[in-house]
C-alpha cells in the first residue's frame with residue numbers, strides 16, 4: 231500500500247510508505263519476528279496523512295507481534311474492494327475475550343498491567359479521520375484479525 235497526500239507531487243513522493251518497511255521496523259524492534267505481507271493485485275494508493283496512517287498500522291502490528299506466541303505467524307494482507315482497500319492484520323495469539331471486545335477501541339482500555347490502552351483507540355480515530363474504519367474479529371484462542379478499511383485513490 232502506498233500513501234499519498236493530495237498537496238502536490240513532492241509531498242506524494244515524500245509520503246510514499248511501504249508496508250514491508252513497517253514490517254521490517256516491527257521485526258527489528260521485536261527481536262527478529264517476521265511479518266508476512268500479502269498484496270493481491272496492484273498496490274493500491276490511499277490518500278491520507280502518511281505519518282498518521284503509519285502510526286495506525288504500526289499500533290496494529292505492534293499488538294499482533296506482542297500478543298503472538300514465539301512461533302506465531304503475523305500476516306498483513308491488502309485486498310481491494312471496489313474503491314476501498316482492506317488491510318487485514320492477523321495473529322495467532324490468545325485472541326480477545328468476547329466481554330472485552332465492545333471496549334477494545336475505548337480510550338484507556340487495557341487488560342495488561344503497564345499498558346496505556348491507547349493504541350487501538352488512536353488507530354480507530356485515525357482510520358475514521360480518513361473516512362475509513364477499523365474493526366476486529368476474534369475468537370478466544372484463535373488469534374485476532376484487525377481490518378483497517380480506507381478509501382483507495384480512483385484509478
Ligand SMILES: Nc1ncnc2c1ncn2[C@@H]1O[C@H](COP(=O)(O)OP(=O)(O)O)[C@@H](O)[C@H]1O
Nearest residue numbers: 293297325340341342345346347348349350374
Ligand atoms: N492482537 C491482539 N491480541 C490480543 N489482545 C489484544 C490484541 N491487540 C490488543 N489487544 C488487547 O487490547 C488491549 C488494548 O490494546 P492497545 O489499545 O494497543 O493498548 P496499548 O496502548 O496499551 O498498547 C490490550 O491490552 C490487549 O488486552
Ligand SMILES: [Mg+2]
Nearest residue numbers: 289293349350
Ligand atoms: Mg498496543
